[in-house]
Amino acid sequence: MALEHWLKVWASLPVLLQGLSVNLALLGGLLSLGFVLGIVFAVLEVYGPRPLRFFASLYSWLFRSIPEILLLLLVWLGPSRFGKPITGFTAAVIALGLRSSAYQAQIFRGALQAVPAGQMLAARALGLSKLQAVRHVLLPQAFRLSLAGWGNEFAVVLKDTTLAYAVGVVEVMFHARSLGAREMPLTLPAYITVALLFLGLTYAGLSLLGVVEKKLRIPGLEARR
Amino acid sequence: MLLRVENLHKRYGKEEVLRGVSFSLEKGETKVIIGPSGTGKSTLLRCINRLTEPDRGRVFLEDVEITSPRVNINKIRAQIGFVFQDFNLFTHLTALDNVRLGLIRVKGLSKREATQRALQELARVGLADKAKAYPAELSGGQQQRVSIARALAMDPKLILFDEPTSALDPELIGEVLSVMVELAKSGMTMLVVTHEMGFARSVADEIIFMEKGVIVEQGPPEQLFKRPQHPRTAEFLRRITELYGGEG
Amino acid sequence: MTLVFRWAWLPRLTQGLALTLELTALSMALGAVLGVMLALARVYAKGPLLPFYGLASAYVHFFRGTPLLVQLMALYYGLPSLGIKLHPFTAGLLALTLNTAAYQAEYFRGAIQSVKSGQMLAARALGLTRLQAIRYVILPQALRLAIPPWSNELVYMLKGSAVVYLVGVLDLMGQAKTIAAREFRNFEVYIVVALFYLALVFVFTVVLRWVERRTHIPGLALPGRA
Numbered sequence: 159m160a161l162e163h164w165l166k167v168w169a170s171l172p173v174l175l176q177g178l179s180v181n182l183a184l185l186g187g188l189l190s191l192g193f194v195l196g197i198v199f200a201v202l203e204v205y206g207p208r209p210l211r212f213f214a215s216l217y218s219w220l221f222r223s224i225p226e227i228l229l230l231l232l233v234w235l236g237p238s239r240f241g242k243p244i245t246g247f248t249a250a251v252i253a254l255g256l257r258s259s260a261y262q263a264q265i266f267r268g269a270l271q272a273v274p275a276g277q278m279l280a281a282r283a284l285g286l287s288k289l290q291a292v293r294h295v296l297l298p299q300a301f302r303l304s305l306a307g308w309g310n311e312f313a314v315v316l317k318d319t320t321l322a323y324a325v326g327v328v329e330v331m332f333h334a335r336s337l338g339a340r341e342m343p344l345t346l347p348a349y350i351t352v353a354l355l356f357l358g359l360t361y362a363g364l365s366l367l368g369v370v371e372k373k374l375r376i377p378g379l380e381a382r383r
Numbered sequence: 384m385l386l387r388v389e390n391l392h393k394r395y396g397k398e399e400v401l402r403g404v405s406f407s408l409e410k411g412e413t414k415v416i417i418g419p420s421g422t423g424k425s426t427l428l429r430c431i432n433r434l435t436e437p438d439r440g441r442v443f444l445e446d447v448e449i450t451s452p453r454v455n456i457n458k459i460r461a462q463i464g465f466v467f468q469d470f471n472l473f474t475h476l477t478a479l480d481n482v483r484l485g486l487i488r489v490k491g492l493s494k495r496e497a498t499q500r501a502l503q504e505l506a507r508v509g510l511a512d513k514a515k516a517y518p519a520e521l522s523g524g525q526q527q528r529v530s531i532a533r534a535l536a537m538d539p540k541l542i543l544f545d546e547p548t549s550a551l552d553p554e555l556i557g558e559v560l561s562v563m564v565e566l567a568k569s570g571m572t573m574l575v576v577t578h579e580m581g582f583a584r585s586v587a588d589e590i591i592f593m594e595k596g597v598i599v600e601q602g603p604p605e606q607l608f609k610r611p612q613h614p615r616t617a618e619f620l621r622r623i624t625e626l627y628g629g630e631g
Numbered sequence: 632m633t634l635v636f637r638w639a640w641l642p643r644l645t646q647g648l649a650l651t652l653e654l655t656a657l658s659m660a661l662g663a664v665l666g667v668m669l670a671l672a673r674v675y676a677k678g679p680l681l682p683f684y685g686l687a688s689a690y691v692h693f694f695r696g697t698p699l700l701v702q703l704m705a706l707y708y709g710l711p712s713l714g715i716k717l718h719p720f721t722a723g724l725l726a727l728t729l730n731t732a733a734y735q736a737e738y739f740r741g742a743i744q745s746v747k748s749g750q751m752l753a754a755r756a757l758g759l760t761r762l763q764a765i766r767y768v769i770l771p772q773a774l775r776l777a778i779p780p781w782s783n784e785l786v787y788m789l790k791g792s793a794v795v796y797l798v799g800v801l802d803l804m805g806q807a808k809t810i811a812a813r814e815f816r817n818f819e820v821y822i823v824v825a826l827f828y829l830a831l832v833f834v835f836t837v838v839l840r841w842v843e844r845r846t847h848i849p850g851l852a853l854p855g856r857a
Contacts, residue, residue: 163712223786223832224825225793228804231821239634239818317698324797331700338708346709353697353705360696434752461758471753474746474851475772485757488767519850530753537757 160343167347170337174348177330178355181319184250184329188315191255196262201292203263204270214263221260227321229253234325246325254322258315265311269304270296302374309367313360320356330355384445385410385572386541391430391440393423400426401437402596408541413573415583418593419619424576425468427593428543431574432456432463444540461489464534464542469550470526472518478505478529479514482536490537504532508562524555528562541572548579580623584608592616634819640810647806648827654720654792654802658727659785665728666735667770673736674743675765687736694733700794702726707798723795723802731788738784742776743769775846782839786832793828803827 167174203214221229233256234249244252273296281291323331334352338345386408393401400423408414416424429435431442433449433456442449449459472481482501486492492500505511508528518526527547534542544563548556560582567573567586577583583590584604591601592613600613611617672680672687694702707722717725746769754764796804807824811817 220829223790223829225790225804225828227793227797228821228825228828232818232825235818235821313696317700320698320700321794323700324794331704334701335704335708343712346705346712349701349705349709353693353701356698356701357693357696432756434756457755457758457760459758460756463756465753465756467749467753467756469749471747471749473750473753473768473772475768475775475848484754484767485759488763489758517849519848533757 163343164347167337167344167351173333174330174351177333180327180329184319184322185316187251188255188258191251192258192262195259196266199259199263200266200270203267205288205292218260218263221257226254226257226318227324229257230321230325246322246327249325250322250327254315254318258311261311265304265307266300269300272303273299299379302379305367305371309364312363316359316363317356387443388431389441391427392438393426393430394438400596404598406591406598408572408574410572411570412588413567413586414589414591415587416576416591416593417583422594423596424593425545428545428576431543432460432465461537462540464537464539466530466534466542466544466547468546470530472526472530474518477515477517478510481529482533485537500536504536508532522555523551524558527559531562541574544573544575546576635816636819636823640820640823643806643810644803644823644827647801647803651792651802654724654727654795655789657724658731659788661728662731662735665732667739669732669736670739670743673740691733691736694730699726699730699791702730703794703798719799722798723800727788727792731784734784738777738780739773742773745776746772772851775851778843785835789831
């Protein structure tokens with residue numbers, strides 16, 4: 159692992175960064191999918207009728223118990239088994255998005271339950287419907303309370319985007335691997351560089367969230383730690 | 384002389400908590416330290432066994448300088464019992480194991496000897512039947528009695544009490560005080576920080592009144608309570624009587 | 632288009648299951664040992680030991696901030712360029728262990744720091760040395776407090792261990808891949824594997840709840856937990 163190998167890897171940095179942009183696109187897609195479904199399932203689990211509540215917790219348990227990489231393979235292989243193949247990228251967004259929705263549901267559920275019961279009562283006393291109360295009073299508070307947990311989830315799924323490598327997505331791991339395949343001594347520097355890129359992204363993302371959290375802070379509304 | 388404290392100083396940041404405190408304690412004596420909250424009484428106790436390191440000054444236990452850097456402080460602490468305001472019983476251990484821990488790990492007793500000794504001390508504080516209970520299963524008064532047993536079991540030369548009844552519900556204070564009264568009668572050397580004026584009056588050989596990091600006045604209880612020499616002492620006693628009632 | 636499942640897959644999958652369990656158990660156990668040491672360094676290394684705090688913190692940040700897959704690939708494909716050729720199983724075990732140690736370190740650190748400060752004080756007042764106080768008073772409490780987050784980590788690692796098939800380990804996933812390659816029934820095989828994992832998670836959860844109850848001591852719980 160001599161200096162020349164490092165220099166060669168760094169010369170290929172644009173390729174790695176291009177790969178990383180695919181990971182980021184994946185991240186954007188799966189976080190959005192997970193966010194929307196996560197809220198739906200969280201609200202269902204807290205306020206839904208009993209059968210739906212049960213379904214929501216079963217869903218959440220399933221997607222938190224199957225290995226991410228296996229979910230990816232299932233979502234990728236399933237449709238093509240029934241004659242409707244999808245791309246690896248789409249499969250990754252769906253599989254990792256569904257998984258993330260289960261975790262995000264858990265985060266939002268905790269936050270919803272942390273909002274004092276009096277808030278719902280006061281909203282209903284004003285004449286708001288249950289749905290309106292959730293939408294305008296409960297969720298705005300729950301979002302703020304869930305930012306810390308959401309930060310954790312962001313850090314986890316950011317790293318999980320590398321799993322898309324297993325279904326043939328041309329992302330950063332793919333490029334790192336091909337650098338090493340072309341010239342064996344480049345392998346370790348390439349992976350270490352990728353590791354450092356992720357380290358940078360993780361901390362950049364988390365500090366950005368920290369800024370958001372500060373911006374949205376309201377006196378008296380803090381997550382209990 | 385069992386304990387000699389010379390010119391102790393301690394500062395936290397800008398605040399000087401102890402500003403030159405000196406006094407001594409004879410074997411078998413009980414001294415009670417009184418004074419407003421935040422005047423360094425607890426810090427003083429912790430400086431004596433160096434749970435808090437004093438900035439300046441010296442402490443002697445029977446002519447051994449505790450404050451010397453060459454001394455093995457763990458050996459010294461084993462000879463000085465400490466009873467905390469909030470008990471600090473080891474949460475994961477039963478009452479029996481709380482008392483045994485020091486006997487086994489510090490004094491090197493066998494498990495059997497330690498058990499025997501621990502049960503004896505628990506009986507002495509009236510809790511033989513609670514040996515198997517965890518701290519959370521005991522009332523505050525019972526927890527404090529276990530912590531006194533834990534200190535006693537080590538055969539200490541003296542025991543430091545840091546407001547031992549301040550964290551207790553009023554109806555539980557009596558059981559702890561009566562254990563302490565018995566201890567004093569049995570000849571144990573005790574240094575007690577407390578707001579219990581009744582206890583101070585009836586048990587103490589001498590009262591030390593501390594304020595703002597210095598000893599303002601010290602003397603036998605009848606003198607200090609009836610004829611305080613210093614206006615600050617009189618003022619403090621007047622306020623504490625209003626707060627806690629005459630006999631405290 | 633019907634799905635076809637075969638009993639004949641089971642022997643191979645069972646072999647894979649054994650390897651998955653072995654990997655998970657070994658990496659969790661080794662990770663716990665390393666994790667406790669890292670946590671102790673992060674909490675207690677001060678003064679002349681300060682470099683250990685720095686090292687432990689750097690380790691934890693690096694391994695938590697980078698993907699497990701990168702760590703695995705670097706160990707398996709990268710180390711040979713330094714003349715170190717690891718067996719797939721060794722590379723897998725090493726990657727999982729190094730990874731979980733960083734996460735476990737944080738759980739243990741949180742648990743150690745949630746033991747009330749009076750506990751250390753009371754132990755020192757009795758004459759216990761700092762090391763004795765950690766060993767007999769702090770750690771027994773912290774380890775119990777760490778059981779719930781540790782249980783989560785176990786499930787994470789069970790799932791995480793699935794990536795090692797990418798370097799050729801014949802764990803549950805690896806065995807499934809070989810069956811799938813022969814029989815062109817990959818979707819079905821992976822569904823069976825998913826059922827295996829679900830069953831494992833279920834069993835782990837039940838067992839760990841039992842352990843948590845068995846080791847429960849009144850009055851000893853993380854803030855916010857009964």
